[in-house]
Amino acid sequence: MTVIRLAIAGASGRMGRMLIEAALEDEGVVVASAFDRPGTPYIGRDAGELLGAPCGVAIVDDLRAAIAAADCVIDFTRPEGTLAHLAIARELGKAMVIGTTGFDAAGKAAIAQAATDIPVVFAPNMAVGVNAVFKLLEVAARILDEGYDVEVIEAHHRFKVDAPSGTALRMGEVVARELGRDLDACAIYGREGVTGERRAETIGFSTIRGGDIVGDHTVLFAGIGERIEITHKSGSRMPYALGSLRAARFVAGRAPGLFDMQDILGLR
Incomplete structure (x- = not known):
């Protein structure tokens, strides 16, 4: 079985923590890197520490290094941050799963444009x-x-x-x-x-x-x-995390394209 290496954006946030918790229980993925904004109090700490389950991966603020270490980035942050991460993922040829909401028309267009070079799952809800x-x-x-x-x-x-x-x-x-x-x-x-x-x-x-x-x-x-x-x-954020891992397993290694959860679940 191919194990997908994940980079978790916003690793110290509520959704970031849930993604790490779910990934640590999933044999099909591994947390290769975890990153957050510069100045975040948790920079340098173990990404699993907040869950009471240290995993040996430190939260960093070096976006390029974190993204380079992974096959797929999962991002539930803010539109401006997600677009910055997307630009790096596109440059490095990495797949991306985007659960961030609140994009304007220009932001959505930027995601569609990036998907001409890398595979992207973009969905308003991953559950x-x-x-x-x-x-x-x-x-x-x-x-x-x-x-x-x-x-x-x-x-x-x-x-x-x-x-x-x-x-x-x-x-x-x-x-x-x-x-x-x-x-x-x-x-x-x-x-x-x-x-x-x-x-x-x-x-x-x-x-x-x-x-x-x-x-x-x-x-x-x-x-x-x-x-x-x-x-x-x-009742919790876990359904979003589990759906995101399913999306990461679907999109990693695929040809460029823009997908959503309807594609992944075969509901088209």
Whole structure:
């Protein structure tokens, strides 16, 4: 069995720690390097120390050396950091798994451009269950294409910096595509004041931020006399980590291209 060497970005963060924990339990991968921003308090410390399981890999701030040591970079940091890491991975010919959200159009275009030279998995949510929900939404939208109003409700912890979440936006995109709509034209992000009656073609988004909520997402199809709700709730970040490792095993060693979890799960 080929063992994939991983570089974990943002290694001292919440998601970085979860990725390291999952990787240490996966015989198909090894943590080859772990890196974080210069000045982070954990630079120089063992990447597994925060988990109570030292692994012999120190967290470093030398991005180039860390990326060079791996077959694949897994990144759940911030858009600006991810794009910097992507540029180095592209230069060095390394695969990349991107779970970061909040990219603008230019950032997404940069990822697509990099994927002409290296294999990249870019998905708003790496959890297998969430990607199953995306597929269920395709079916639901085709069936409930007349007489149902669509609303997307999402909740995350107080530290999340982008809204709506990337997962919520992808849910809206899936439904809009099946309904033959342009999400940019029909999305409503919150309501206040005298808004008038709801226009049938709109897709609404509601955002909740508070506490330590890992991630809850519901798509509501509201008709006359009935409601259909498709919901996914995350109890921890481990499903994102496990999906990311699956993505890394899929993408490492592949020809250049842009993939997402639907490709990896065979849901196209």
